[in-house]
Amino acid sequence: MTRKIADCRKYPSEMNCSLTIIGEEEEVVRAAAEHAASVHGHEDTPEMRESVRRDLEDEVTSDDGNHFVQLIEFQSSRRDEINALMDEWEDKTGGKRTATKAVLTAEHDEPERYFEFVEFPTYERAMENSRLPETGAFAQRMRELCDGEPTFHNLDVVRAEAL
Known part of the structure; x- marks a missing residue:
């Protein structure tokens, strides 16, 4: 299964957060939602988690043979x-x-x-x-x-x- 990435750098903020979270989709959605709530002050709602899920990207690894x-x-x-x-x-x-x-x-x-x-x-x-x-x-x-x-x-x- 392809791991997913959530990257705060895609969403410029006053704090210039550079956190990147990589893992299985559900892990990343949970961790990113918790981070968004605790660090950025967003409310952890089902809608916010769905927004996080939509913005996830696939991890690109170096062992795919196409470097x-x-x-x-x-x-x-x-x-x-x-x-x-x-x-x-x-x-x-x-x-x-x-x-x-x-x-x-x-x-x-x-x-x-x-x-x-x-x-x-x-x-x-x-x-x-x-x-x-x-x-x-x-x-x-x-x-x-x-x-x-x-x-x-x-x-x-x-x-x-x-x-």
């Missing part, structure tokens, strides 16, 4: 600004982005040369992420921080193992 990775290669002498930009993008796309993991690396022997690995469940979900207005704005600002044009590599994962 996709985008490798972005770039050079920049503005590491702090790039990190701040990445933090800003994460904040603005919370609950909307389809990327599941990102790893930024710096070339050991060339510290201003970077490789970022961004993981997605599928190529289609990566393209959905690319179409977000926040991603377009991020990409434009990223280009301004780079020394030259970034290079993008679209990679289908054919084998992945935890070692």
Whole structure:
């Protein structure tokens, strides 16, 4: 059975709640309703629980065989600004982005040369992420921080193992 996800980031609030609840559908509905009542001050009613149930999404796992990775290669002498930009993008796309993991690396022997690995469940979900207005704005600002044009590599994962 596919597990379900309730993600507070999809519902902006003054407290900027970032709680994500994952589990079997009934567990998630109960926990999300209790959270909405105790933290956000909503009344725990059957209607509210039904609303939570309608908004649940399926958990996307990494073992479905359809993983996709985008490798972005770039050079920049503005590491702090790039990190701040990445933090800003994460904040603005919370609950909307389809990327599941990102790893930024710096070339050991060339510290201003970077490789970022961004993981997605599928190529289609990566393209959905690319179409977000926040991603377009991020990409434009990223280009301004780079020394030259970034290079993008679209990679289908054919084998992945935890070692």
